[in-house]
Amino acid sequence: MTQFQPIRGVVDQFPESNACWQHIISKLVENVDLMGYKEIKLPILEQTELFLRSVGTQSDIVQKEMYSFEDHGKEHLCLRPEGTAGCMRAYLNQCFREAPFQRFWYYGPMFRRERPQKGRLRQFHQFGLEIIGYDEIMPEIELLLLGHRLFDELIQNSKPVLEINYLGGKESRASYTNALKEYFSTYKNDFDEIHLYRYENNILRLLDTKDDAILKLVKNAPKLSDYITHDDATAFNTMKKIIDELGIPYVVNERLVRGLDYYSGLVFEWVSDQLGAQGTICAGGRYNGLSNQIGGPDVFATGLSIGIERLVSLVEYDTEQKKAIYLVPDTQEDLIAMPSLVSLLHEEQIPLFSHFCVSQRKKQIKRANKYGAKYIGFVTQEKVEIIDLVQDNESVSLKHNEVKAFYERRLRS
Structure with missing residues (x-):
């Protein structure tokens, strides 16, 4: 805070x-x-x-x-x-x-x-x-x-x-301006400084007022279509x-x-x-x-x-489920394996999110779901255990270089 x-x-x-x-x-x-x-x-x-x-x-x-x-x-x-x-x-x-x-x-x-x-x-x-x-x-x-x-x-x-x-x-506006000036002239002595300036310099702006008292006058003012x-x-x-x-x-x-x-x-x-x-x-x-x-x-x-x-505020938009893999180290010792895997997946243009903290699996899965990921991958130095968070919670163990083929196969299915 x-x-x-x-x-x-x-x-x-x-x-x-x-x-x-x-x-x-x-x-x-x-x-x-x-x-x-x-x-x-x-x-x-x-x-x-x-x-x-x-x-x-x-x-x-x-x-x-x-x-x-x-x-x-x-x-x-x-x-x-x-x-x-x-x-x-x-x-x-x-x-x-x-x-x-x-x-x-x-x-x-x-x-x-x-x-x-x-x-x-x-x-x-x-x-x-x-x-x-x-x-x-x-x-x-x-x-x-x-x-x-x-x-x-x-x-x-x-x-x-x-x-x-x-x-x-200019001609239409001049005719209409004269009509408005004649109409509002009866009331101008009650105008504040801003509305009096509008009356004298650009009377059309009176029609755009937010002042409730003048809005009542505007309702009965001449119409532009009669002077165009x-x-x-x-x-x-x-x-x-x-x-x-x-x-x-x-x-x-x-x-x-x-x-x-x-x-x-x-x-x-x-x-x-x-x-x-x-x-x-x-x-x-x-x-x-x-x-x-x-x-x-x-x-x-x-x-x-x-x-x-x-x-x-008027557009209804449902955020699509991210197709990302949420990567987490399985243990503190496995954290060292994260950079090379991230580099590999990024090079293959596979969307991912790296979480560099070790904690209980239940908490990691909860974080991945909150992020909106499709998969969570528990990274070890040799393999990745990937769980599908959307379809079946199926778990599969893959070598680092096998992740791309798995990901592409799942996208086609």
């Missing part, structure tokens, strides 16, 4: 839970690799200014949640709260001129100082996809198709619901038609605007009713304005991110 405990909202992850994580990540990588996405490894540390510009100075992330600090060189840095801004920064630095069309995937920890609860940690993991360089419709359809197939394969019960909305271009331009309505209808043809179920949620300032066009979320208040397991949308916000030229882009902790 130690006096040191994990930081609140940061958890230790032990081997027992890793099998499901590895299963999920391997499925994600396998599927996106088939669609031409390539991994980009992004730094955990970024300049704080990157997120002040991209996420928005009055967003919850910047106001309350970022882990930012000034280092010894007086540089303002932060632990990344999300991956999209860093991915766009990397693209502008390295790819924009020479390789403007990109499909990236990334995976890793993100950091936000949120109030810990189910589905919400201060260190959490995201798997992200970004399609950069292509105008709207087809990239969005590709992401929705990928997400639909991934969640359909991974989640057996209580499938998440895909919610979509279309924020439109003909061209934007046509684009949204085209997307919905293609989604229907692909057999992807969805609902239109006109209050869905996403919580970051850089979104435009189509936005979407997969939401589960099994996770309480933190029901969103995947979210994304088009963000053509992000590059410009961080000092770059206009760049077409769209993407999504998947919350791995939330997805893990």
Whole structure:
């Protein structure tokens, strides 16, 4: 026992839970690799200014949640709260001129100082996809198709619901913004500083509030569909038609605007009713304005991110029985024989686990079963007594160089 405990909202992850994580990540990588996405490894540390510009100075992330600090060189840095801004920064630095069309995937920890609860940690993991360089419709359809197939394969019960909305271009957003400003103007004197800033600078963010009093006002607010331009309505209808043809179920949620300032066009979320208040397991949308916000030229882009902790809680995964041999020395004198046998089996790519302590056989078998091994091998200097822990508890005595043939014969039977 130690006096040191994990930081609140940061958890230790032990081997027992890793099998499901590895299963999920391997499925994600396998599927996106088939669609031409390539991994980009992004730094955990970024300049704080990157997120002040991209996420928005009055967003919850910047106001309350970022882990930012000034280092010894007086540089303002932060632990990344999300991956999209860093991915766009990397693209502008390295790819924009020479390789403007990109499909990236990334995976890793993100950091936000949120109030810990189910589905919400201060260190959490995201798997992200970004399609950069292509105008709207087809990239969005590709992401929705990928997400639909991934969640359909991974989640057996209580499938998440895909919610979509279309924020439109500048003209649609301007008309809708004016309507919202007129509606909320009656109530703005009661707003706190953050909501008043949103009212004045990006009123769509009021629709994304978590404040109960303002949520009641949002219910009667104007709907975006009443102010969208003909061209934007046509684009949204085209997307919905293609989604229907692909057999992807969805609902239109006109209050869905996403919580970051850089979104435009189509936005979407997969939401589960099994996770309480933190029901969103995947979210994304088009963000053509992000590059410009961080000092770059206009760049077409769209993407999504998947919350791995939330997805893990929805995936039913039975750990397969390990086909490993659990090796233990039969006596203290036999311990010297372990390294050569381990070397031999490892060279033959036979899975094993070495336990270097001598104790009663009953205890050793109990440990091997707890590990999940198929066999236990009691090692002597000349032979190995192998017991099948799964099928028949049959015991067989073998020379060290006979173990491979035995193992392969048992796998075929």
